[in-house]
Amino acid sequence: MRNPILATLLASAFLTMNANATDLLQIYKDALANDAQYASARAALTAGQEKPVQGRAGLLPGIALKGSDGKARTEAENDVVSGSRTFTGVTNTWTLGLSQPLFNWGNWQVYEQSKLSLLISQAQFEQAKQDLIIRVGQAYFDVLAAQDTLETLRAQKSAISEQLASAKRNFEVGTSTITDTHEAQARYDLVTAQEYAGQSDLQVKRAALQQIIAKEAGELAQLRAGVKLNAPQPAVVDEWVNSAEKQNFNVVASQVNVEVAKREIERNRAGHYPTVDLVASTGRTSNAGATNPSAPGVNKTTQIGVQWNIPIFSGFAVDSRVKEAIALQEKARNDFETTRRAAAQGARQAFVGVTSGLAQVKAYEAAEISSQSALESNKLGYQVGVRINIDVLNAQQQLYTTRQTLAKARYDTILNGLRLKSAAGTLKEEDLAEVNALLQH
Numbered sequence: 186m187r188n189p190i191l192a193t194l195l196a197s198a199f200l201t202m203n204a205n206a207t208d209l210l211q212i213y214k215d216a217l218a219n220d221a222q223y224a225s226a227r228a229a230l231t232a233g234q235e236k237p238v239q240g241r242a243g244l245l246p247g248i249a250l251k252g253s254d255g256k257a258r259t260e261a262e263n264d265v266v267s268g269s270r271t272f273t274g275v276t277n278t279w280t281l282g283l284s285q286p287l288f289n290w291g292n293w294q295v296y297e298q299s300k301l302s303l304l305i306s307q308a309q310f311e312q313a314k315q316d317l318i319i320r321v322g323q324a325y326f327d328v329l330a331a332q333d334t335l336e337t338l339r340a341q342k343s344a345i346s347e348q349l350a351s352a353k354r355n356f357e358v359g360t361s362t363i364t365d366t367h368e369a370q371a372r373y374d375l376v377t378a379q380e381y382a383g384q385s386d387l388q389v390k391r392a393a394l395q396q397i398i399a400k401e402a403g404e405l406a407q408l409r410a411g412v413k414l415n416a417p418q419p420a421v422v423d424e425w426v427n428s429a430e431k432q433n434f435n436v437v438a439s440q441v442n443v444e445v446a447k448r449e450i451e452r453n454r455a456g457h458y459p460t461v462d463l464v465a466s467t468g469r470t471s472n473a474g475a476t477n478p479s480a481p482g483v484n485k486t487t488q489i490g491v492q493w494n495i496p497i498f499s500g501f502a503v504d505s506r507v508k509e510a511i512a513l514q515e516k517a518r519n520d521f522e523t524t525r526r527a528a529a530q531g532a533r534q535a536f537v538g539v540t541s542g543l544a545q546v547k548a549y550e551a552a553e554i555s556s557q558s559a560l561e562s563n564k565l566g567y568q569v570g571v572r573i574n575i576d577v578l579n580a581q582q583q584l585y586t587t588r589q590t591l592a593k594a595r596y597d598t599i600l601n602g603l604r605l606k607s608a609a610g611t612l613k614e615e616d617l618a619e620v621n622a623l624l625q626h
Contacts, residue, residue: 208406209621212398213321213614219399222320226313233306240299243292245285252279280468280486287463287491291455298448305438305445312434315607318617322603324394326596328405331390333592335383341585342376345578349373352574365574372578406624414543414598414623417605422536425609429532432610436528439521446514453510456503457496465489528608535605542598549591556584599623 217223258273286292349369356366394402417425430436467487496503560580566572599620606612 206404206406206625207402208624208626209322209325210618212325212394212402212405213318213617215398215400216317216321220317220320220397223313223317226310230306230310233303236299236302236306237296238299240296243286243289243295247284248282250279250281252277254278274472277471278468280466282466283464284492285463286460288459288461289455290458291452291460294448294452294455298445298452301441301445301448304441308434308438308441312438315434315610315612318612318614319600319603319607320397322600322617322620324390324397325405326600327390328387328394328402329407330593330596331383331387332405334589335380335387337585337589338376338380338383341581342373342380344581344585345369345373345376348574348577348581368575368578372582406626408592408595408623409625412595412623414546414595414602416543417536417539417602422533425532425536425605426529428609428611429528430525433524433528433531433608434610436521436525437610439517439524443514443517443521446510446517450507450510450514453503453506456499456506459493459495461491461493463489464492531608532605535601535608538601539598539605542594542601545594546591546598549587549594552587553584553591556580556587560584 253276255276256273257276349366349372352365352369356363391402419425465488468485470484470486472482472484560577560583563572563577563580567574567577603612603616603620606616
């Protein structure tokens with residue numbers, strides 16, 4: 186009666202654990218709220234949104250109110266008879282001035298650069314969002330892979346323990362040699378050491394996931410058994426490469442940066458161009474007391490006009506800055522080409538990773554079936570005396586290694602699919618939701 190009850194309790198506990206398991210989308214939402222790199226990118230975007238406001242300021246009028254208050258003492262000598270006299274008083278002056286640029290090519294280029302800077306900030310933020318998806322997926326499946334490794338080692342340890350006990354019994358009754366016992370003991374000791382290493386690796390992988398979400402992840406939802414993975418669509422690598430060369434957000438940012446460098450050349454050349462401003466001012470000067478006896482009282486001044494400035498010579502500084510900007514534009518072009526090629530290579534590499542991964546998964550699935558059959562055959566042969574203990578141990582190790590490698594191949598294929606879309610600039614949260622649907626819920 187106890188065995189059915191125990192089985193029911195274990196099944197109930199497993200279902201409860203799986204129901205409370207955290208899935209990939211929940212981890213991603215936690216990362217959106219807590220990841221420091223993503224928060225930094227979000228703050229950088231907020232800062233970048235102020236660039237057009239700052240650039241536009243150079244085209245708008247500037248208004249300033251200036252003034253001064255002072256007290257003066259003046260001594261005046263007239264002649265020998267009248268002698269000297271002292272005048273004291275208070276002077277109050279204020280001026281309200283307005284300046285509106287009418288032509289300033291440098292300020293216009295700064296404004297154009299500020300709008301381009303916003304585009305760069307937006308592209309960098311979108312790339313940061315895609316990077317977060319990749320980092321979350323990588324950390325999540327690293328934990329699952331570490332769990333699979335540890336569970337495989339423990340299952341292998343249990344199987345070797347049974348084989349070790351069988352070898353000892355057979356040795357005691359004289360049906361096998363001590364060699365079988367030693368071989369089983371050596372395998373048992375080895376897998377025990379590997380189990381400790383697996384526990385440490387799992388802790389490291391969980392810590393890496395915790396670094397992203399800033400809290401313990403808890404139990405993670407596992408990949409469904411026998412899940413089928415889809416091939417990338419479109420199934421032609423050239424289409425992914427073309428998309429990467431045009432839509433990858435790093436490529437977009439580098440391309441815009443070339444235009445910024447071009448505008449920088451024009452901004453520096455503006456150092457040779459004239460500037461024209463509309464200026465207007467009004468002011469008031471008050472002389473209280475007798476500081477200026479020849480013109481006491483209040484003076485009001487109002488003026489409006491056009492002010493121009495033509496640079497003639499600045500010590501070759503403008504020419505030098507133009508040459509520097511031309512060189513930096515060439516640098517930006519080469520950086521853009523490097524980024525474009527890297528994105529194309531990333532797309533090719535991820536595409537190959539997906540296609541070869543799908544083939545590997547299919548091959549490992551067949552190998553798992555074959556390894557299971559081989560293990561059963563070796564166990565039967567060992568029982569009837571046509572196989573020795575080492576054959577069973579090797580078959581066990583082959584089966585567990587195949588299962589572990591199969592799980593890892595599935596994880597790598599899924600991640601390469603995400604990397605492929607990221608390289609092409611099309612990775613979105615919906616793609617992560619598709620991967621999440623492959624998990625047990």
